[in-house]
Amino acid sequence: MARSSAGESVLTRAVRIFEAFGPDATTLQVTELARRADLHVATASRLVAELVSHGLLERGPEREVRIGVRMWELASRASPTLSLREAAMPFLEDLHAVVGHSVQLGVLDGDEVLFVERLTARDAVVNYSRIAGRLPPHITSSGHVLLAYGAPDLLERVLARPLERYTPHTVGTPEELRASLAQVRRQGFALLAGHVHEDATGIAVPVRNGLGEVVATMSVVVPNDDRATAQVPALMAAARGVTRALCGPRADRPH
Amino acid sequence: MARSSAGESVLTRAVRIFEAFGPDATTLQVTELARRADLHVATASRLVAELVSHGLLERGPEREVRIGVRMWELASRASPTLSLREAAMPFLEDLHAVVGHSVQLGVLDGDEVLFVERLTARDAVVNYSRIAGRLPPHITSSGHVLLAYGAPDLLERVLARPLERYTPHTVGTPEELRASLAQVRRQGFALLAGHVHEDATGIAVPVRNGLGEVVATMSVVVPNDDRATAQVPALMAAARGVTRALCGPRADRPH
DNA sequence: AAGCGTATTCTCGCTCAATGAGACGGGGGC
DNA sequence: GCCCCCGTCTCATTGAGCGAGAATACGCTT
Structure with a gap:
């Protein structure tokens, strides 16, 4: 044989x-x-x-x-994933220190969010992501950002599958998802309260490269309360910092 | 054919x-x-x-x-390397914030130091390591720690090869290396000024697991000056924190 | 010590997955 | 058009890789 x-x-x-x-x-x-x-x-x-x-x-x-x-060494020595992570790290650290809750860096791989980095917090509400872990895009703020700025066929592929609800708040219908993505595009960020875990709010912003393309997403997971929106400016500032770092020593791009 | x-x-x-x-x-x-x-x-x-x-x-x-x-994903999902890094991360971040210079986490792989994490600093003296990068153990403070607490045959293998000097300060003879390692064992840390790069001092301490075995090393790279030694207690505290984290929720081990 | 059960490695006849030489197509430069 | 370089395809060839079954290793029990 x-x-x-x-x-x-x-x-x-x-x-x-x-x-x-x-x-x-x-x-x-x-x-x-x-x-x-x-x-x-x-x-x-x-x-x-x-x-x-x-x-x-x-x-x-x-x-x-x-x-x-x-x-791990072979994967890491020349990995574009780790180049992105390294560029983002100082900003993730600052954001982590400022927000005091878990921060995450995610990328789109296939039709899922792949988490490239996650800095945890001692008093984190809940940690539902893990480094090198994946989540369906329709349930997380990171996923909403990547869908909102992603190619249209990505969204079609995601909608071609049932939208499983993790909590009663999770987006569960195509209409809900499209509406949420439209809001992300209007606001420039995604804020989802209780979509993955009832007690946690995820806020995510897009991270762009020098060409303005969305290449990743930064997010935080904070408790559900009225102060959640206050984290958005810090997130956006951090994301802009990453964009700058990705451009190398060149001058900032006009917004 | x-x-x-x-x-x-x-x-x-x-x-x-x-x-x-x-x-x-x-x-x-x-x-x-x-x-x-x-x-x-x-x-x-x-x-x-x-x-x-x-x-x-x-x-x-x-x-x-x-x-x-x-x-990277397959390498990271279940990697002991990343488990160690994740346990160490909060302490690396704190150390980074306190010291204000690059901090590193290294492990022994084969006969070399493999750097598992490195948090850089804007005003870093010099960055001579990289994530997933390797350096010969006789030139770095991290390497000295790993040699000092490593198996005797490791040191014999390292000594069986020429000890290349990176700077005039680098350890270049077996006698010098043995003396340095003995000092590491006495002091509990390695402090090497100008061994890799003339302007930088590397300070490293051992990271132990719950059994007291040295499984990694934490280090900082700071400018050459008289204040370098002042970083040692912070390093040691951070390393103890990592040990605690590696033990899981059990009580601290007596020192 | 012997026996048993389980896990892992070794042996070996078999075969097809993998190989590299050379053909071919595409793209760029002159 | 011609030439060069790059990368992929084709195909005759063959030994790397396979799994069934034997052998070995290991831990536990009596």
Whole structure:
């Protein structure tokens, strides 16, 4: 017996191995890894051994397997994602210090928000995002910003799927979503109270590059109260700072 | 003609492709990528296409290839490296605010210091590290800490190679290095003035886990002056904070 | 110590996924 | 138009990769 019955490539299988790990499964035994990756255990064992030899996976004392440092290093050395994060970091830190609640940096990947950075707060209302985590765009303020300024076919694709509600406040119909996005475009920011978690308000603003294109979104998660809107100017100032940093040493673009 | 003459695996080649990227080559054309990865251009083109289909690489408008967001995501979702970084982040931020200069978090990987995080400062003396970057351990304060508390065979391996000097101050002989490490063990921190760059002093302290093992190092890079030593208590306090965070909700360990 | 159960690695016959040489198409420059 | 460079496609070739089953490793129980 040779070759996988499904005609799969080695790379496809390796990717499936990496995808088997997640925040709830940071280490896995070979057998479980094989099960999750849908591989014969001997095959999984072999691929794991090779990935370990390359440093992309690592083994622990109980033969458990985890993501290797080399994987992160290769991903990070030349990553556009991390270039953006690095440019944004000083502004995220300042915003974090000023607002006192969790701040986030998100990008659009596929049809989802991918969170690139999140600075948490001790007294955070609730933390519903995680670094390298994803959320559907219709439920978060970040997602609303990315949809509002994104390509029209993005919105069509999002609307082609059911809009699942996380709370009674979550946008659940195409009409609601379109109205919300129109408001984002008018106001220049998204403010969603209780859409992901009942007790939290998400506020997000677009982050633009030097060409004026929206490339990311900065957001904060604050308690539901009347003072939420007061955070908007700080957010916008921070986003402008990131834009400036993304342009490099050139002069600011006129608004 | 089939199969590589060198009997290389697909994974080995994919790793070489990723290794071709770096901070000085964030995007590459397929031909250049093939050259750097020592692959036939047709092979490189094919592997790139597949890696792009998995999101591990991405293409730009001029057919340039760059690291894909998915690579970073898979590396980050379950990464022990990022767990450490996340635990350390609040303390790095506080330290950054207090010291006003660049702060760094480094780990030992192989025989080198790998920088996991770096918060920069506007008026930083000099930034000689980068996130996901490596430096030889004998030249940096971080490296001295990791060597001082590391396994003896680590030091032997480091000493088995020539100790290259970056500046006239850099440790350049085994005797100098051993003496410096002994001092680190006595003092509990490393302070190296002008070892990497003439104008900068690096100060590093060990970060321990709940078992008392040194798992990382926190450091700052400050100007050379008599006030440098004053930063040590803040560094040590921050490192203790990280240890507490790494222990989870359990009580503090007695010192 | 022996036995058992589980997990992981090794062996090996088999085969098709991966290879690179060369053709081809596209784009840019002269 | 011609030429050059780049990247993708085609295809004959073959050995890297496969999984079934054996062997080994490990932990636990009696």
